[in-house]
Amino acid sequence: MRSRCRNPNDPNFEYYGGRGIKVCKRWDTSFERLFADMGEPPPNPPGKKRYWSIERRNNDGDYTPSNCYWGTPNQQNSNQRKPKHRPWISTAMKKHWRDPKWRARQVAALKRASVK
Secondary structure, eight states, rough: OHHHHHHHTTTTTTGGGGGTTOBOOOHSSSHHHHHHHHOOOOOOOOOSSSSSEEEEETTSBBBOOTTEEEEEEOOOHHHHOTTTOTTTTTTTHHHTTHHHHHHHHHHHHHHHHHHH
């Protein structure tokens, strides 16, 4: 988190520090303070390791106590900017594509359409 916000040599710097996203001073200087503010993550679901991660409520906001919470992988995927190579994809569309049942229905619909 700190590296991608501060280190221009970090491969993800352009998406964080390059966009002006910062880590609040309280967290930047002490992991203990970050842990005190965030608390322990909820228990992992059975069979899942490192399930929870720090998620920002406002994707354009800084890493601060008021803007962060423990998020699931699905929450992480939902809180993204539109991709540069596919700007026409809406957030709602991305949520649908992550749902295997929705994708299966679309594939079945395409097969029915191509058989006709």
